[in-house]
Amino acid sequence: MEIEFLRNIGQSLFKEISLLKPQFNRTVLGRGASGDTTFPIDKLAENRIIEAFEKEGVKINIISEEIGSKIMQDNYPSLIVDPIDGSKNAVSGIPFFSTSIAIADGGTLKSLKLGYIINLVNGDEFWAKKDEGAFFNGKRIKARDNTMPVIIAFEASTPYNAIKHILPVFKMANRVRCFGSTALDLAYLSSGSINVFVVPTPSRIFDFSAGILIAKESGAIITDIEGNSIDDLKVAFNTKTTLLVSANETLHKKTLDLIK
């Protein structure tokens, strides 16, 4: 399984969805395995991705936002997919959403070996292969060395409590962003656009898996918001964790201090 295979899937989704104008179809198809609303764009993207893997005959277990878990055999690698990350943006007409695909060949997050994210609005692609670096549209990327200006992105599924919890962190922020796509937050942090990303409410495995591998390979520091490693979390549909991802150690430590 190589990045080029994932890129082919992502690029053909990008083309198909550009033509679809997802914002004009807000029909709710029901709820996916994650409990979130499923829109036609979510289902379409998930079908395309799974079809591509099935056609290739890849032996793999699947963890995906809409279908949930499809475990074929315990020792197979895992495909971890968010078909549309930021689907609420997509269906409401806000052009900021992506597809996130990760592959892990073991039972915990430290076994993530491939990560791929495509911005479905402009086609920006981000990927990483374990121990081989992170890339943005083919160019090697690094998270920001510098500590100023501090651009903090966050996501919050329960806004009031989440923002209240991380309020002190904003003391060091020069700018704040909340885009509604965890995969893209992690991608743009990896390419140097953002230097701290914090999710005080539990983020789900399919939202962050590709992104944390890309972030790690770009040199970023990744823990939960208490500073604990997330490496030993299980590769499983129900795995959730808060996240603190920083472009460098200095900012990570400073953010942890402010949260405490």
Add this chain to the structure above:
Amino acid sequence: MEIEFLRNIGQSLFKEISLLKPQFNRTVLGRGASGDTTFPIDKLAENRIIEAFEKEGVKINIISEEIGSKIMQDNYPSLIVDPIDGSKNAVSGIPFFSTSIAIADGGTLKSLKLGYIINLVNGDEFWAKKDEGAFFNGKRIKARDNTMPVIIAFEASTPYNAIKHILPVFKMANRVRCFGSTALDLAYLSSGSINVFVVPTPSRIFDFSAGILIAKESGAIITDIEGNSIDDLKVAFNTKTTLLVSANETLHKKTLDLIK
């Protein structure tokens, strides 16, 4: 002066900037009249817009982020421009930025008569002509009638104090967004993607002028964050105000109550 003239300017900027890849040029050219950093993309967009008006021989005073104020004659209409709204996103590689152009034919904000915003990433266009409605890519738009889910967007130039000030507002939020482009926040509120937009720190005339006309023509309610009308604010380079823009009266009132 008609919308088609503004659309021609916007569309040719969109084409030129799509080719430029603004994220690869972070050179700081200095500071504009507003005090903000000027990047090459800001200057390029401002030059193109002003050139287009000059070529057309339009008799107009100019208020624009980089050059400041260029008053030809007191009784001329005013062109109010943010060449790149969200230029920090643009230069850092985050695909969310726009051009905002407004025309006023009197001395206060209530004399705004044309507003035009183009998303320079995907070409989405929003416009309004006073008393003639608001449009998104040629289709008439209305702000959201419904009060649920509450999607609150905010902008904050001094994040900690600003967020602290509006923290209670997030109690009613189902989702929060902070995109870094006031013009686009107002545009997507007008087209129904967002239903409350709040700027607790002073927003500048060139950031919001096109957006508030579009919002007003879409049926939205616009005041400062204390609930005061902003209609009588002067059309002048230094005009700044906090903003509270809601898709409907119910949400506006509820937000004001929470802020107090």
